[in-house]
Amino acid sequence: MPKHLLPTSVVGSYPQPGWLIDRALLSKSVPRIRMQGLWRVPKPQLEEAQDDATTVAIRDMERAGIDIVTDGEIRRESYSNRFATALDGIDTDNPAVIVSRSGLKTPVPRVVAPLRRHHPIELRDLEFLRGQTDRTAKITLPGPFTLSQQAKDEFYGDEEALAMAFAEVVNAEARDLQRAGADIIQLDEPWVRNNPDAARRYAVKAIDRALDRITIPTVVHVCFGYAAIVPGSTKPTGYPFLIELADSQAQQISIEAAQPRLDLGVLRDFASKTIVLGVLDLGDPEIEPVAVIAERIRSGLRYVAPGRLVLAPDCGMKYLARTTAFGKLRAMCAAAARVRDEIS
Numbered sequence: 001m002p003k004h005l006l007p008t009s010v011v012g013s014y015p016q017p018g019w020l021i022d023r024a025l026l027s028k029s030v031p032r033i034r035m036q037g038l039w040r041v042p043k044p045q046l047e048e049a050q051d052d053a054t055t056v057a058i059r060d061m062e063r064a065g066i067d068i069v070t071d072g073e074i075r076r077e078s079y080s081n082r083f084a085t086a087l088d089g090i091d092t093d094n095p096a097v098i099v100s101r102s103g104l105k106t107p108v109p110r111v112v113a114p115l116r117r118h119h120p121i122e123l124r125d126l127e128f129l130r131g132q133t134d135r136t137a138k139i140t141l142p143g144p145f146t147l148s149q150q151a152k153d154e155f156y157g158d159e160e161a162l163a164m165a166f167a168e169v170v171n172a173e174a175r176d177l178q179r180a181g182a183d184i185i186q187l188d189e190p191w192v193r194n195n196p197d198a199a200r201r202y203a204v205k206a207i208d209r210a211l212d213r214i215t216i217p218t219v220v221h222v223c224f225g226y227a228a229i230v231p232g233s234t235k236p237t238g239y240p241f242l243i244e245l246a247d248s249q250a251q252q253i254s255i256e257a258a259q260p261r262l263d264l265g266v267l268r269d270f271a272s273k274t275i276v277l278g279v280l281d282l283g284d285p286e287i288e289p290v291a292v293i294a295e296r297i298r299s300g301l302r303y304v305a306p307g308r309l310v311l312a313p314d315c316g317m318k319y320l321a322r323t324t325a326f327g328k329l330r331a332m333c334a335a336a337a338r339v340r341d342e343i344s
Contacts, residue, residue, distance in 0.1 A: 065333030
């Protein structure tokens with residue numbers, strides 16, 4: 001971990017170039033099953049192309065001044081579908097369809113047999129990242145509760161049992177990533193806010209199982225949905241499921257805060273956790289002035305000690321233009337340096 005106060009991070013993703021992926025099609029949905037048609041590069045050359053785009057993403061983060069880098073999730077069609085559809089027990093050829101409260105129909109994987117991880121899924125991603133940078137390296141995984149909410153269960157017959165089965169395979173993956181040199185492992189759990197009643201029953205239990213025997217720093221990330229898809233005007237100013245994460249084994253809680261104008265008073269209840277605070281509004285197409293971002297940082301410091309605050313964008317950076325994403329990250333790093341000087 002970086003030694004200075006107010007280290008900067010990304011949540012996970014970074015813009016994938018238009019020569020690699022169909023960005024217009026990408027903006028229309030967050031796929032739960034595989035969408036090979038998103039990729040512009042033929043399959044025989046796809047891995048090499050993804051490596052090249054990943055290198056560009058890492059270099060952009062370094063040039064912007066980011067302390068905690070990821071691989072930009074360049075190889076992923078969404079934050080969760082690549083992991084979910086690589087598991088044994090998943091039927092991806094015959095997806096189910098789930099209907100949201102708003103009537104949106106989404107194809108999802110069907111769970112038809114015991115969930116098993118036949119091989120490491122993100123190990124090469126981490127090894128490539130580790131070989132490209134000497135900065136703190138974070139790798140992200142979809143969380144077990146969210147995975148269970150994005151699948152149709154036709155085997156376990158119990159929603160908690162399904163989440164715990166996903167927790168087992170996520171834990172196996174996390175342990176492989178830890179052995180391979182990850183500095184930080186993050187679980188993405190946005191769906192705890194979609195189904196807070198179920199989350200209260202078993203989300204923390206599943207998260208803790210997924211993090212069992214992980215001794216490096218761990219993060220749980222929550223949000224209200226990507227700015228490119230969910231307008232800020234529809235986002236609440238408080239999470240229906242958040243304080244419950246204070247009891248989880250994760251050392252860090254990552255929250256979207258800038259676009260929804262989150263009431264940061266809730267952070268008082270996380271005295272034992274490091275907070276990864278979203279200070280970049282990705283719904284704003286402009287690069288925010290350093291002074292604006294600095295004030296958001298100061299707002300966080302009213303509730304969180306400097307030694308427990310990490311700065312990040314809100315999530316969904318992959319949907320921005322690359323120049324905008326880079327400019328926002330560079331402005332965030334400049335704002336962090338400004339506030340760091342004020343408190344040192």
